[in-house]
Amino acid sequence: MGKKGLLALGFLVLAVIIGFPYAAVAQLKPGDPIVIGVPTALGSIEGRDGWMAIQMAVEEINAKGGVQVGATKHLLRAYSIDTREHEPGIPVQDALTATEKLILEKKPHAIALGNFRSEVLLASMDLMSKYKLPYICSIAMTPLFQKKIADEYDKYKYCFRNCLNSPYLAMYMTEVMKFIGKQFGFKKAYIIVQDTLWAQATGKGLDKWLKENGWEVASFDAYALGSSDFSPSLIKVRAQKAQGIVTFFDMPQSGILLKQARAMKIPALLAGFISPVAPENAWDVFEKEVEGMVNMQFEIGPVPVKAVPKSVAFNENFGKRWGKEARVKLSGHGPGPSYDSIYIFANAIERAKTVEPDAVVKALEQTDMQGVVGRIRFGKDHQVVYGVDPKEAALGCCFQWKKPGTRVVVFPEVVAEGKIELPPYMK
Amino acid sequence: MDCRKIMLPSIIIYGLINSVILALIAMGFSLTFGISGVANFAYGGFYLFSGFLVWMLLNYLKFPLILAIMVTIGVTGLLGFVTYWVILLRVRGIALSEVIATFALGVGILELFRWMGFVTYEFTLPYLKKGMILIAGVPVDYQRLFIIGIGLGLVLFLYFFTHYTRIGLSFRGIAQNERTAISLGIKSDRTAALSLAFGSAMAAVAAIVILPLGIISINTGYEVLLIAVAVGIVGGLESVPGILVASLILGYAQVITGTYFKPEWMMVVYLAAIVLVLGIRPSGLFGKFKELEERV
Incomplete structure (x- = not known):
């Protein structure tokens, strides 16, 4: 093999090493789980409750056999990591490092719940773009999130938000x-x-x-x-x-x-x-x-609203799963959207028939379903639309x-x- | 009554309350340093430990409030005493090692509580007595009046204790000249350990009266250490009169900053005071710790 051949082989090996993590997660073999990463401030009440709501949704979906991807069903598996970003004095970089650690170790197909602090959310959007990870944020609220998506759609199209924004x-x-x-x-x-x-x-x-x-x-x-x-x-x-x-x-x-x-x-x-x-x-x-x-x-669910039966069911089931003490501590922001985010992902993956990120993003954009928070539809800026009528919008x-x-x-x-x-x- | 007429008495009263809070927080730290020369950087950890201990005794073991308070003060004092014999004895006199050892202990205590999940809004201590009175048209709750009363009581107690009791006199002897005190039969390590115990118990007293105004949160431990250091540096680390004057200066400066400027700048007052005093008079207003070096 000549010098050129060796050089070409070297580039090929390098390309495989760099590309493997991205390519591998986009393919599912029978029996492989769909992995959801949950990097958030687990010490905050919003992060704690959101993570509990996610586990509940994962268990419910798995109890029904999992998510239908093409011809096979795949179970969901969720992994969390504590970013501690709600604590005073924790730098943005520390929260990002924790998020990236989760991505590299668990190789998730999607990210749910996500960042607590808006400053961290904005910085983490680049991470999602780098790893091409569909991401539904359910806590941080800055409108700059939508502006970034609108300004650079191709780069930030993987990012969505289903909680209330400012x-x-x-x-x-x-x-x-x-x-x-x-x-x-x-x-x-x-x-x-x-x-x-x-x-x-x-x-x-x-x-x-x-x-x-x-x-x-x-x-x-x-x-x-x-x-x-x-x-x-x-x-x-x-x-x-x-x-x-x-x-x-x-x-x-x-x-x-x-x-x-x-x-x-x-x-x-x-x-x-x-x-x-x-x-x-x-x-x-x-x-x-x-x-x-x-x-x-911020979003109904922890306060059950009779006009939205799923919010009542969520509240009751949360108490059954985690106990009354956990239910009465349910925070005012995050649990409903966190729970919904898993169903949104499952629904989008089933429609896309793959976990390939770009296909999932397209399916997420077409979401129109009823959840704990009311009707769930994403706007062009990837923010769920909120309103005053749960039949028309989230509430x-x-x-x-x-x-x-x-x-x-x-x-x-x-x-x-x-x-x-x-x-x-x-x- | 117009706005200014209410604002002035409010600032005077709440400035005084804030000053007593700062003095209460700083006195234990200052007492230990003044006697043993040890800057107890575990002070914030001891303060928070006391808060959580009272909370646990009240909520898990259903102790009556007064018993929970007594047990907490005793246990925290004992913790300080043990800290000296177990950790500080071997590094005594090596200032940097003392700071590193106590700071590590303090961080360890604080982060242990974080790890145990003591991080939400539920950790509050009850007021000693609910209710309020109007002073010059300004509403002041009984808890804040208790703070003023206990702050003044503690100063008087310290004065009489250090002037008229055997242990108190040994404290003063060691503080004035350790070698002479040893030659007169005062045991240096025992006195230093007791000073750490007293300082820690005072941290517990401060925590028990101040924490009901807020919640017991981990970052309070770090904040308390910053306050103790800031007040100590401004007033003079080993000087009780200095601590009182510095508390008044910083307490009023904070309330005026929060009222007339922006509340988010209140924390800056401590940091600015540290920088200013270290630049102009490193011993603090009443301290003599580095006075000779300053003259030279």
Whole structure:
């Protein structure tokens, strides 16, 4: 063999070594499982519950024989890795390294649940592109995700999102604030958010809307991750006589904001999202001081909505699978979409008749099915469409904590089971 | 009442509360350093250990609150005592090794709790008493009043303890001049171990009164260490009056920053103070630790 032959052989070997990981995962032999990778912040309540919901969906599908790919059925297998990205001080790079470790070790065909922090989500999109992995994100919410897909479709077409995003959250909140303004004559709000991309984006969106719609925004404060003293803002809320406090937080410490507001007798209605206030056990954990809070449930499921039977079934089955204690701790963001994401993948793979990434992406784009969150369809920017009618779109809702410790759905009207009322400390 | 009339008393009252919180956190760290010369970087770990221990005693073993508090203070003090004999005895006097050993222990404690799943919003301690009163039109809950009371009580206790008890006098003897104290029969290692026990027990007291205002989260342990170091550096690591003055400066600076500027800059106050004081007066406002070097 001459020099040219050796060189050609060398290139061939190199091509096989580099290309093998990509090619191998795209082919399934009979008996091979379809592997789902779940890199997420397992220490966060959203990550923990999302991972439990995914395992539940995998078990349900496997109990029925698995996913039909062409002529054979394949079982699903899900592997998680803790990215710890919800913790203060964890650099984006660490979360990405964990994600890549999972990809290289478990060789998944798709990624579900995914990143918790928007900053990590944006960075991880390049990883998905590099490994050509269909990815459905069910927690991180930044709208920049969609912008990246719209700007560079060919590169980022593998990325999808089925949870609520910041603009949809702002949309729901504007409707709620519209109602609060009309019902109670409130015109002055105070916005308090955590200093992260999604919360800042949502807060700014709402700030703009409030100002354009006759509200006065007394102030807009952001707190660093891990903060647990909100008294500087609460002092100003009281001094400036704000009637409503709008909050956007997903850090564990944020629940204490309510406790501090009650301790300081702040006469303002709290509305928005405080992650620890969403679960069913928040009434007991925060010693009834959540009463009156109007909290978003980003996606239904953890709060069952009668108009969407799958949300009720999910809630009940979660309790059967993981116990009542786990069910009452179900977080307000992530579990429903995480569960749905496995069914979305299974459905798309069955339609594509392969796990080849580009074919799966095409099938995902054509998804139209009913899930825990309502009707699931992806827009051109790969974001699931949210709305106010579960027959037409996926659904988020708003509930108010009322005595004797129940979460009463107050928005959207089509699924509402009660109306927003002023809490006792404001009457 | 207009906005300014409410804001000023609010800042005065909440600034004072914040200052006492900082002093409570920093005093145990300062006490240990002042006596034994050991910078106990496991302090944040001990603080969080106390919080979780009370929580576990209340929720798993259903202890009455007061018993849970007493047990926790005792156990944390014992932990500090044992830490000296098991870990610090062999590296005593080698400052870098002391810092590495205690920091590793602190991180180990914090990350152990993380590994055990103590990471969600459910870990809260109860208020000692619920309710609030109005002071100059500003609502203040009883828990914050307890903090002020316990902070002042602890300062008085420390004063009388170090001036009128045998152990307290041995603390002062070692702090003033270790070799002379040894020549007078004071046992250096025993006193240093006791100082670590006292400092750790004070971390437990701080945790028990401060943590009900928030939740017990892992990063609180790291934050507490930063606060203790920042207050110590500004006031002078071994000086109790320095700790009190530094707490007032940083406490009010934080509340004013949070109220008039942006809450996300509150944490920057500590870091800016450390950099500023180290640049101008490395011993801190009242410290004498490096005074000779500064003069030279």
